[in-house]
Amino acid sequence: MLSTSPSLDALISEFARLPGIGRKTAQRLALHVLKRPREEAVQMAAALLDVKDNVRTCSLCCNITEDDPCTICSSTRRDHGVICVVEESNDVFAIERTNEFRGLYHVLGGRLSPLEGMGPDDLHVRELLDRSSEGVEEIILAMNPNVEGEATTLYLSRLLKPMGLRITRIARGIPMGSDLEFTDAATITRAFEGRIAL
Amino acid sequence: MLSTSPSLDALISEFARLPGIGRKTAQRLALHVLKRPREEAVQMAAALLDVKDNVRTCSLCCNITEDDPCTICSSTRRDHGVICVVEESNDVFAIERTNEFRGLYHVLGGRLSPLEGMGPDDLHVRELLDRSSEGVEEIILAMNPNVEGEATTLYLSRLLKPMGLRITRIARGIPMGSDLEFTDAATITRAFEGRIAL
Numbered sequence: 001m002l003s004t005s006p007s008l009d010a011l012i013s014e015f016a017r018l019p020g021i022g023r024k025t026a027q028r029l030a031l032h033v034l035k036r037p038r039e040e041a042v043q044m045a046a047a048l049l050d051v052k053d054n055v056r057t058c059s060l061c062c063n064i065t066e067d068d069p070c071t072i073c074s075s076t077r078r079d080h081g082v083i084c085v086v087e088e089s090n091d092v093f094a095i096e097r098t099n100e101f102r103g104l105y106h107v108l109g110g111r112l113s114p115l116e117g118m119g120p121d122d123l124h125v126r127e128l129l130d131r132s133s134e135g136v137e138e139i140i141l142a143m144n145p146n147v148e149g150e151a152t153t154l155y156l157s158r159l160l161k162p163m164g165l166r167i168t169r170i171a172r173g174i175p176m177g178s179d180l181e182f183t184d185a186a187t188i189t190r191a192f193e194g195r196i197a198l
Numbered sequence: 199m200l201s202t203s204p205s206l207d208a209l210i211s212e213f214a215r216l217p218g219i220g221r222k223t224a225q226r227l228a229l230h231v232l233k234r235p236r237e238e239a240v241q242m243a244a245a246l247l248d249v250k251d252n253v254r255t256c257s258l259c260c261n262i263t264e265d266d267p268c269t270i271c272s273s274t275r276r277d278h279g280v281i282c283v284v285e286e287s288n289d290v291f292a293i294e295r296t297n298e299f300r301g302l303y304h305v306l307g308g309r310l311s312p313l314e315g316m317g318p319d320d321l322h323v324r325e326l327l328d329r330s331s332e333g334v335e336e337i338i339l340a341m342n343p344n345v346e347g348e349a350t351t352l353y354l355s356r357l358l359k360p361m362g363l364r365i366t367r368i369a370r371g372i373p374m375g376s377d378l379e380f381t382d383a384a385t386i387t388r389a390f391e392g393r394i395a396l
Contacts, residue, residue, distance in 0.1 A: 004261055004268045004290075007252040011245040017238070018227050029216050030249065031288055034262060038250040040215070045243035047209040051228065052236040054205040063202055064232060070202045090229055092202075 008034065060131060062107040062124040064089045072104060079103045081137040085128060085156065087111045087144060095142065103140070106131065111143060111152040120155065129159070138166040145172045145190075206232065258329060260305040260322040262287045270302060277301045279335040283326060283354065285309050285342060293340065301338070304329065309341060309350040318353065327357070336364040343370045343388075 008030055015026035033041055057063070058070035061083075065071070072078060072092075082103030086092055092105050108123040110116075132139060139160055143149035157167050173191035174183050183191075206228055213224035231239055255261070256268035263269070270276060270290075280301030284290055290303050306321040308314075330337065337358055341347035355365050371389035372381055381389075 004256075004263045004270060005249075005253050007245070007248040007264060008262060011242075011249045014242040014245045017242075019230050020223065020226065025218065027288060027291065028218070031286075032217050033246060034249055034253055041246040041250045044209075044212040044215075045246045047205070047212045048231060048239040048243045048246075050205040051203075051209045051232055052239045055203050055232055058202075064206060064229075065202045066205060072202060088229070090225060093225060 060127075061105050062109060062127055063092055063105055064107075077102075081135060082140065083128075083131065083136055083138075084140045084142050086142050087149070087152070091142065091144075103138075108152070111148045112155055113148045123152075125156070125159070128156075129163075132160060132163055132165060136165060138168060141167065141169045143169075258325075259303050260307060260325055261290055261303055262305075275300075279333060280338065281326075281329065281334055281336075282338040282340050284340050285347070285350070289340065289342075301336075306350070309346045310353055311346045321350075323354070323357070326354075327361075330358060330361055330363060334363060336366060339365065339367045341367075 011030040011033065012023070012026045015021055015029045016023055018026075021029070033044075054066050055064050056066070056068065058065040058068055058073055060069045060073045063070055063072065067074070079102050083106050084095065084101060084103055085106045085108060086095070087108050087110060089107055092107065095101050095105075106124070106128050108125070108128070110118050110123055112118060112120065112123070139156075141153045141156055143153045153169055157169075160167050171194045172187065173194055174180060174187065180188070209228040209231065210221070210224045213219055213227045214221055216224075219227070231242075252264050253262050254264070254266065256263040256266055256271055258267045258271040261268055261270065265272070277300050281304050282293065282299060282301055283304045283306060284293070285306055285308060287305055290305065293299050293303075304322070304326050306323070306326070308316050308321055310316060310318065310321070337354075339351045339354055341351045351367055355367075358365050369392045370385065371392055372378060372385065378386070
């Protein structure tokens with residue numbers, strides 16, 4: 001950088017380490033911090049440390065939490081007979097935002113990906129098998145619709161089928177609000193495969 | 199938010215306060231911090247506080263600095279006879295990146311904008327006039343090419359003209375690498391007005 005302050009350069013470098021934040025955005029963010037009151041920087045600094053100190057993994061669902069088990073796993077108002085398996089914690093947030101799903105979750109912590117060196121032992125598969133015996137009726141697989149996600153879905157369904165549970169996957173098809181005209185062929189194919197009788 | 203951790207929610211809120219960072223991006227950044235080693239969060243927290251503690255304004259050019267006067271103002275290898283006037287500190291970085299300009303800068307801290315309540319007294323105009331008497335030969339006005347920038351350029355040129363200095367402005371025209379075909383009419387008009395004899 002060509003700024004006139006090493007402290008500012010350091011903050012720009014820190015911001016630029018975040019995913020999706022380039023040099024120029026990092027510079028804009030750092031200058032914003034510089035302009036705002038000191039207490040805002042103090043709050044952000046404290047929030048950064050709090051996250052590292054307070055957040056851990058739920059021993060049941062492997063989602064991030066501060067209490068173990070997490071608020072979802074320990075809730076009595078949720079359906080403990082259904083487990084939705086997702087790749088990452090942010091998938092849980094995305095599904096929770098719909099306010100529709102009332103079951104529990106299981107966070108794998110990734111997906112099968114030989115290219116990234118992620119095998120079954122790197123995912124929380126063991127924990128899922130351990131949970132799947134006790135009063136669980138259905139396991140919904142909600143991996144992302146790409147090659148690795150499909151492979152993970154296939155792997156888990158083969159592993160779970162012998163346990164006599166109902167194994168489902170979420171539908172792949174035309175997203176709401178989009179046009180058939182602009183939808184790719186693979187998605188349309190999936191939408192036809194997943195058609196529902198009316 | 200619907201996360202299962204108040205600390206994570208707090209960090210997401212802090213990131214979401216930054217300009218251009220929405221809720222979803224903030225969530226992605228916070229989860230990234232969660233995944234990385236604790237020391238990275240410590241470093242970012244320290245950088246945030248360092249910036250607020252160490253960075254101040256150069257008493258000569260009003261640019262951000264840690265030493266007063268700043269490294270540019272106190273450099274003996276730069277041309278102290280030329281001052282480039284810009285709106286904000288990030289404009290200085292943008293110009294420094296070219297490695298072409300060897301004069302000094304003056305950061306106004308904004309631009310004339312009645313809508314935003316920015317008048318001449320809110321900018322570092324007084325400081326510019328104070329500097330402009332001592333051995334300065336040329337003042338280059340490098341405001342952004344929009345209505346407020348043009349108004350600021352006009353205001354400063356009228357103020358500085360009576361001091362007998364050479365007052366210039368940077369050229370507005372077709373940016374390098376672009377097509378005439380896709381350039382807006384206002385830019386083409388400026389390019390014609392600013393044509394140079396070959």
